[in-house]
Amino acid sequence: MQDIDKLEKARERVIDAIAQNMNLYGVTPSVGRLWGLMYFHDEPMTLDDMKQELGMSKTSMSTSVRNLVELKMVDKVWKKGTRKDLYEVEEDWYQTFIDFFTIKWRNGISMNVSAIQKSLSELKELIENEQTTDDIKTEAKSDIVKLNSALEYYFWLDRLVDSFESHEIFTFIPKK
Incomplete structure (x- = not known):
């Protein structure tokens, strides 16, 4: 050959x-x-x-x-x-990875946080409404706990994305 x-x-x-x-x-x-x-x-x-x-x-x-x-x-x-x-x-494969994933992650974070915040608002209205049954209020409160936990994850993910964009991630996981 x-x-x-x-x-x-x-x-x-x-x-x-x-x-x-x-x-x-x-x-x-x-x-x-x-x-x-x-x-x-x-x-x-x-x-x-x-x-x-x-x-x-x-x-x-x-x-x-x-x-x-x-x-x-x-x-x-x-x-x-x-x-x-x-x-x-x-x-620069590192920068390519950072650019691609931060674009995708930011979009995902934004979409999910927006949906969660809207749902949290609606769930709080259900709880505050005197005509809502106790069973629905109980489920709404349970959903609020779950959604607040999900928000914590998305806020963590947002900080992770920040660490990629600032290259701080390389302090914890060096390139070489």
Whole structure:
């Protein structure tokens, strides 16, 4: 086997693994394959470059790149003399993980805290309402305890996200 073939095989193995595991990021294998391709490409790539390498349609490629940009896994870059949009991967895997998961966690925290707070308000109204039966009031009080416990978890998760964004997490779990 020629050296170039060995190089390509070694890269392809990693790209395949990345593509298969991108579901952890909520990303399809084809988007993972694109990220893997870009990771091993030493220069920023245009959509045409990507299309040629992967054989996907330009529309599909554009959607995939936009997805990666939104997840902060790929950056749009500028190069003098080039009129086409260029993209390159964020090569810092730690930062890629932090960006992706903090985006997802913040959305999840916000959605769940909002739902819990609205439900807590409604449950308190039930308890304060003189016409609510004692059985319903008892269940509402039990639900309030559960939801307050869930809020504690989301406030903890919010602090965890803060520790990732500030890189304080690396004090507790060093990179190396």
